[in-house]
Amino acid sequence: MSVSPESPRPLRGGVGDVDAWRGALREALVELDAIPIGDTGGRADYTGWAHQLDLGYLTLTDVGSHPVRVVRTPRMLAGNQDDFFMLSIAQEVSYASQENRRFRLHRRDAILLDSTVPFQLRADGFAHHLVLTLPRADLTRVMPEARERVGRRIGADNPVLAVLRAAIAEIYAGEDRFDPQLLPELGHTLRELVFSVLRSHEPADQAGTNALLGHRAQLLRMRDFVQRHLAEPDLSARTVAAAFGVSARYVEIVFRESGTSPARHIREARMEKARRILADPRQRQRPVAAIARSVGIESPTVFTRMFRQFHDITPREYRQSQTGGPKGRGVLP
Template sequence: MPAPAPAVPATPKRLHLSSHDFAGPDKAAALREVYGRELVRVDLWPCEGAAPFDFQAALQPLHEGAMAVRCEHTPAHSWRSPALMRDGADDILLTASRAGCVIRTPGGVLEIPAGGFLLHSKAREHEYITPHGGPTQSIQLPRATLARLAPRLEEAPLRALPPGTPGTALALGYAGLLLASPAAPSASLLRTATAHLHELLAAVLAPPRRHTPPPAREAVYAARLALIQRAILARLDVPELRLEHIARLHHMTPRQVQRLFAREGTCFSDHVREQRLERAHALLADPAQRGKRVLDIALESGFNGFPAFSRAFRRRFGMTPTEVREAAKSP
C-alpha cells in the first residue's frame, strides 16, 4: 500500500478586525479581549477622553510564530502586563507609529517621536501609549531565530530608533507588502518573506562595522525589488514612467535599480512593458470592461498609442486585443 502523501501545510490566513465588527455599548472591552489578550497578548484600552474608540487592524501570520500587524486607531493605551507575560513569549517587535508614542516601563519613560521606531520585547513589561492615535505598523519575530543572526541581542531589548535608522523602513515596507497584497500570500512565499524579515531585522539590530560586508544582502535585494515593483504597479498609467523617477523614490541610483532587475533576468523597461501588457490583458478579459474601447484600455495601461500596443500585445499573447476580448465572451 503506497505511503500517504505528506500533508501540505495550511497557509496562515490574514485577519481583519475592526471596532465596527462589535455591537453594543462597550466595544473597547470586546477589542481588548479579542485583539489584545487573544491575538497580540496585551491589555488594550482607549486613552482617557478618547471616545468613541475607533480601531482597525490587519494581522498577517507569517512562518514559525512571526507576524506582521498594521493598525489605525484613535488614541490608545496597551500594556504588556506581568499577568500576560506568564505566557513566556519573548518575541521581538519593530514598531513604527506615524504620530509618535510614549513607552512606560517600571524604570522610566521613553518618548518616540513621529516617524521614529521602537524595538521592544514581549519579555519586558511595558506600556505603549499613542496619545494622538493614527497608523501603527509592527513586525513580530521569534527572539531565538534573531539571536542566531545577531548573537549580541539582549534578552529583552527596548530601544528607541530615530527616524531614518538604516534598514527600519525597508523591513517594515517589505512586511507592508504582505499586509497589502490583494491575494493571500502562499505558504512558500510566507516562509521566504519571514526568512528575509529575520535577516533585515538582524541587520538593524547589529549593523555592520566599517569595512565589513553588509549582512542580509539577499534579503535587502528581495525587499528593495518588491517595493520597487509595487511602486511601478501604482504608476503603470503614467506613459513617461522613467527609471530615474523610480530610483529617486527609493533613494537609489538608476544603475542600482537596473542591477536588481538584472538579478531577475530582466531590465526595468522590459518589466514595465510586461506589467502593462498583463494589466491590459486582464482589463480586456474582464466582462465589466466590455463597454470600454480597446484604445482606452491601452492608454489606461500606460501605452502611448494603439499601434505599438497592438504589436506588443500580439507578440506577448499570440492574439490581438480584440481576439482576447471576444474569447472572454465565449461561455
C-alpha cells in the same frame, strides 16, 4: 485584507468593543491594557481588529482600533514569561514611549519594543499598527546589541524598512492563496528583513544598504521603484540601476532569478496598470492616448499593439467590454 486602509473598517478578527479588543491583543501579542480615548469606549460603531498570521519564525499581527492608549505596565511584567521583541510599524500617526524615549510615529515609521519593559502606544485618531513578533533569543543571537535599539524610531524613509513593508503587503495580498507549507519560508524571509532593518537603523550610504539586502529583497525594492515610475518613458534597467547605485547587469541578474527580465517586468506593469485604468468607470471619458502616456508610452499605436500582445484585445475593445458597450473579440478576467 487591506494593509493600509484609507478609512477604518472591520477586518477578519474584528471585535465590537474595547474590552473585547483588549482580550484579542492578549491572545495575539502580550498582555496589554487598552484605554479608550474620548468616546471610543462607548460608541456603537466601534471598530477594532486583531488579525494574526503565524509564519513559524515569527508572527505578523495587524491590529487596529478607534482612538486608544495601549499600555504594558510594570504589574503585567511580574512573573510573566513573555520574552519577545516586537517591531511595530505605524499605519497611522501615533505616539510611542519606552525606556524614557518618546516619539511621534508618522505613517510607515517603525519602533522596536521589548515585551519585558513597560511601554505605551497612543493614537488620538484611528490606531493601526503592523506588529512583527519574534523571540528575543532569535534576535540577540544574530544581533547581541539589539537591546540598544529598543524604543528608537526607525523613519519611514529607511530603504530596508520600505522593503519589509513591501514584503508584508505581498504576503497579505496573496494570503488566501498561499500553500500553508510556504508560510515558514515567508516567515524566514521576514525575519531576515527585520534583522536587516535593525542593522540599517544607523545612517548608511547606498552601497552599505545594498550589502544588507539579498536578491529577493532587492527585487521587492526594485519592483516598487518601477511601479512608482511607470509614467517615465525612459524607464529601463539602466534607470533602476542608477537609482540603486548598482550596475545594469546586476539589475538583470536580480530580475532573472525571479523568472523575468527588467524590460519584461516594466512592460507587464505598464499593461496591468493600463488595464486597471481602462476598467475603472470613473476614467471612462479619459482618452486612450492619455492613458498610454500615464504608463510611459507616448505613441497610441505602440500602446495598442503592446496591449493586444499582452491581453489579446485592443484597449478600446477592453474598455467597451467593461462598461457595457459593444463587446470586443477577447475576454479578460
